[in-house]
Amino acid sequence: MDSGYVALVLNAHLPFVRQPDYPSFLEERWLFESLSETYLPLLRVFARLEADKVPWKLNLAVSPTLEAMLGDSLLQQRYVDWLDAQIELAEKEVARCADDDAFRPLAAMYHELYTKNREDFSVLYGGNIIGALDFYFKKGRIDLMTSGATSAFMPIYRDYPEAIAAQIEAAVVSFRAAFGRSPSGFWMPQLGWYPGVEEPLSAYGLQYSVVSTRGALLGDPTPRSGSYAPVACPNGFTAFIRDVAATEAVWSETSGFPADPVYRDFYRDIGFDLPLDYIGPYVEQQQIRTFTGFKYWAITGPGDQKVPYDAERASLRVEDHVERFLRDRVLQAKAAAKHMGGRTPLMVAPYDAELFGHWWYEGPQWIETLFRLAHHTDEIQFVTLSEYMRTSPENFESVPEFASWGDGGYGGVWLEKSNDWIYRHVFKMIERMTELAERFPNESGLRERVLNQAAREVLLAQASDWPFLLRAGKSGSFARKQIEDAVTNFNRIYEMLCANTVGTEWLTRLEKRNNIFPSINYRVFRRKR
Amino acid sequence: MNVERLNGLSIDALYALADKMGLDLPPELERVFVVEALLEAFEEDSEERKASGDAAVHIEEKKYSGSELDEIDASLDAAPCIECRYNETVVHVIARDPEWAFVFWDVKDDTFDELRANPAFSCLFLRVVKESASEGKAAASFEVVVGDDDDHWYLHLPDEGCSYRVDLYARLGSRSRLLAHSAIVRTPRALMADSLAALDADAATLATLSGLASLEIVQAPEHHPSRILGGFDE
Numbered sequence: 131m132d133s134g135y136v137a138l139v140l141n142a143h144l145p146f147v148r149q150p151d152y153p154s155f156l157e158e159r160w161l162f163e164s165l166s167e168t169y170l171p172l173l174r175v176f177a178r179l180e181a182d183k184v185p186w187k188l189n190l191a192v193s194p195t196l197e198a199m200l201g202d203s204l205l206q207q208r209y210v211d212w213l214d215a216q217i218e219l220a221e222k223e224v225a226r227c228a229d230d231d232a233f234r235p236l237a238a239m240y241h242e243l244y245t246k247n248r249e250d251f252s253v254l255y256g257g258n259i260i261g262a263l264d265f266y267f268k269k270g271r272i273d274l275m276t277s278g279a280t281s282a283f284m285p286i287y288r289d290y291p292e293a294i295a296a297q298i299e300a301a302v303v304s305f306r307a308a309f310g311r312s313p314s315g316f317w318m319p320q321l322g323w324y325p326g327v328e329e330p331l332s333a334y335g336l337q338y339s340v341v342s343t344r345g346a347l348l349g350d351p352t353p354r355s356g357s358y359a360p361v362a363c364p365n366g367f368t369a370f371i372r373d374v375a376a377t378e379a380v381w382s383e384t385s386g387f388p389a390d391p392v393y394r395d396f397y398r399d400i401g402f403d404l405p406l407d408y409i410g411p412y413v414e415q416q417q418i419r420t421f422t423g424f425k426y427w428a429i430t431g432p433g434d435q436k437v438p439y440d441a442e443r444a445s446l447r448v449e450d451h452v453e454r455f456l457r458d459r460v461l462q463a464k465a466a467a468k469h470m471g472g473r474t475p476l477m478v479a480p481y482d483a484e485l486f487g488h489w490w491y492e493g494p495q496w497i498e499t500l501f502r503l504a505h506h507t508d509e510i511q512f513v514t515l516s517e518y519m520r521t522s523p524e525n526f527e528s529v530p531e532f533a534s535w536g537d538g539g540y541g542g543v544w545l546e547k548s549n550d551w552i553y554r555h556v557f558k559m560i561e562r563m564t565e566l567a568e569r570f571p572n573e574s575g576l577r578e579r580v581l582n583q584a585a586r587e588v589l590l591a592q593a594s595d596w597p598f599l600l601r602a603g604k605s606g607s608f609a610r611k612q613i614e615d616a617v618t619n620f621n622r623i624y625e626m627l628c629a630n631t632v633g634t635e636w637l638t639r640l641e642k643r644n645n646i647f648p649s650i651n652y653r654v655f656r657r658k659r
Numbered sequence: 660m661n662v663e664r665l666n667g668l669s670i671d672a673l674y675a676l677a678d679k680m681g682l683d684l685p686p687e688l689e690r691v692f693v694v695e696a697l698l699e700a701f702e703e704d705s706e707e708r709k710a711s712g713d714a715a716v717h718i719e720e721k722k723y724s725g726s727e728l729d730e731i732d733a734s735l736d737a738a739p740c741i742e743c744r745y746n747e748t749v750v751h752v753i754a755r756d757p758e759w760a761f762v763f764w765d766v767k768d769d770t771f772d773e774l775r776a777n778p779a780f781s782c783l784f785l786r787v788v789k790e791s792a793s794e795g796k797a798a799a800s801f802e803v804v805v806g807d808d809d810d811h812w813y814l815h816l817p818d819e820g821c822s823y824r825v826d827l828y829a830r831l832g833s834r835s836r837l838l839a840h841s842a843i844v845r846t847p848r849a850l851m852a853d854s855l856a857a858l859d860a861d862a863a864t865l866a867t868l869s870g871l872a873s874l875e876i877v878q879a880p881e882h883h884p885s886r887i888l889g890g891f892d893e
Binding site for chain 2: 157160285286289324343344346347348349350351352353354355356357358371373374375378462465466469470471531532533538539540541542545550551553554555557558599602604605614617618
């Protein structure tokens with residue numbers, strides 16, 4: 131007898147960081163680290179669950195920028211090169227730690243991780259991670275969703291329906307190209323919802339999304355099942371609601387599972403600890419210290435005094451945490467069920483996919499254990515959001531309020547003093563792009579290529595990652611340059627079109643550099659009437 | 660950020676960093692005091708962020724793995740290297756949350772020159788107009804004088820869940836000249852659409868079980884007066 135349904139929703143996203151003009155680029159490591167610590171380990175989890183016939187299912191949103199990078203041959207080759215360097219470092223670490231009882235097994239653990247990643251990526255998947263995900267999509271294990279083309283924080287652009295449509299259309303087209311079918315679910319970047327966004331989402335055939343608890347509870351009218359059932363917008367679009375308790379159990383940086391003292395510490399890394407003449411070949415440009423992924427210490431507690439990481443102890447703690455998670459969900463579901471009039475409560479647990487493995491090293495193991503232990507209980511059943519919609523199509527009608535999962539619950543993360551200058555430029559780009567699309571509605575050949583590239587630059591400038599990074603003080607120069615480049619490229623195109631001159635050589639170079647959204651159609655920016 | 664890394668920066672970079680951190684340091688302060696002030700500010704900033712409970716954002720930061728460059732970045736001038744205006748007369752407003760909106764504007768050079776040449780011109784100001792739900796009712800508004808060199812402000816909007824428009828005016832003696840007006844924006848609700856008392860018992864319990872308290876969501880009172888209604892010219 132099910133007490134409750136749980137929907138695990140992972141959002142896999144990275145901004146477009148492909149930099150072909152440079153032999154290596156620091157920010158491309160974000161992709162390599164996520165592949166090594168999250169995507170490939172998760173695929174191994176899925177394979178083991180399949181092999182052991184453990185039922186599992188989850189939702190996975192793959193952002194179009196990540197999708198593009200995973201399918202990019204240059205980045206695939208660079209990842210293999212990076213893995214080779216990691217394996218070389220691992221070999222050196224095994225030798226360096228040979229006489230150290232605490233670190234020797236950890237160096238061996240990393241050697242195994244990177245060797246396995248190299249084998250899986252190159253041999254098992256032939257570099258095709260999208261294909262691997264598609265395999266589980268077709269099997270019905272993964273309910274794949276798309277997201278905003280460049281993860282724009284939608285509420286900020288609500289006055290520009292053309293820009294919202296472009297974010298959705300480019301995403302849908304790119305999903306179809308990658309997976310051969312249309313998506314039904316749309317991950318709102320940063321869970322940034324606003325009333326009315328359900329209209330363009332529905333217009334592109336999308337059926338559901340996930341909203342923040344705040345947005346749902348402030349919805350009009352107030353949902354009658356709290357966050358324990360989705361709400362239906364008047365146009366039929368379904369908004370699933372983030373469950374606070376289920377997400378906080380994993381999400382909270384201080385009290386969530388990943389903060390447990392026995393788990394691997396994220397911050398302490400040999401990239402910062404070992405002499406530069408040793409670590410140099412494995413950090414950026416041989417001289418800029420950065421994370422290498424080789425981390426030997428447990429969280430231990432606040433302060434710098436750490437104890438060596440003990441993987442076996444951490445594994446035992448993972449089981450404890452899964453048991454606690456399931457027990458708490460059963461209690462929560464039972465409490466809610468008393469008020470649901472016979473309907474089974476649904477708890478939607480959305481997380482950033484990269485949390486699992488990259489930050490929380492034991493995260494993939496936690497997911498694996500979650501499905502294995504849940505298999506032995508009849509009180510919690512995992513569902514995907516599409517599956518839930520099929521079995522429970524009738525939902526209370528309400529429109530969620532503008533909200534997000536960011537600090538303060540609204541738009542404060544993406545609109546504050548460090549990043550507000552962006553919007554003057556991006557708004558102007560959108561207005562000018564709309565003007566161009568109106569002036570040149572039926573172009574073909576070179577002019578169409580130019581207009582499509584202009585549309586790409588608008589999308590790239592809209593990415594919510596840039597204001598996020600500016601606020602966080604991480605890779606701020608990089609983020610600023612991405613916006614500046616997009617604005618500069620766009621303005622140059624605009625001026626070229628106004629002057630009726632097109633620099634073919636420059637355009638071709640730009641198309642090769644920013645090669646995302648190959649099938650984009652600039653006409654999406656035509657004025658919505 | 661630590662003392663060694665701060666010591667590696669020029670005094671100009673240290674001042675730029677202090678400015679970015681919102682520190683108002685006296686000019687020509689000795690280097691050691693600038694570094695000390697920065698370290699204190701970093702410590703406070705870090706504690707504030709830890710205490711903010713901004714978990715989703717903190718977690719997301721982790722995937723953008725750090726390097727030494729982050730700290731060097733922080734010392735760079737944050738000003739973008741692109742033209743900062745488009746020489747147009749325009750005003751935009753973006754609702755950020757139930758209380759605050761970001762407003763940015765520009766006045767075309769020709770228009771500004773013409774205004775300055777007019778002896779009656781005294782200032783630019785923003786008129787924030789609350790759109791009335793009922794037709795025929797006079798719109799409430801308040802005005803904010805802005806400097807000639809200003810081009811953006813964060814404005815406190817009195818009421819959650821209401822629609823506003825911002826107009827950009829030039830004051831010319833006792834008259835005002837409308838230069839531009841924004842689109843209408845709506846502030847999101849901070850209060851529940853229905854009070855718990857108005858919900859049936861099950862719905863009220865489920866709303867509570869969904870985390871009303873941890874999200875610090877307040878239920879709608881029977882009557883919710885404008886927080887700074889006095890600021891409006893009705």
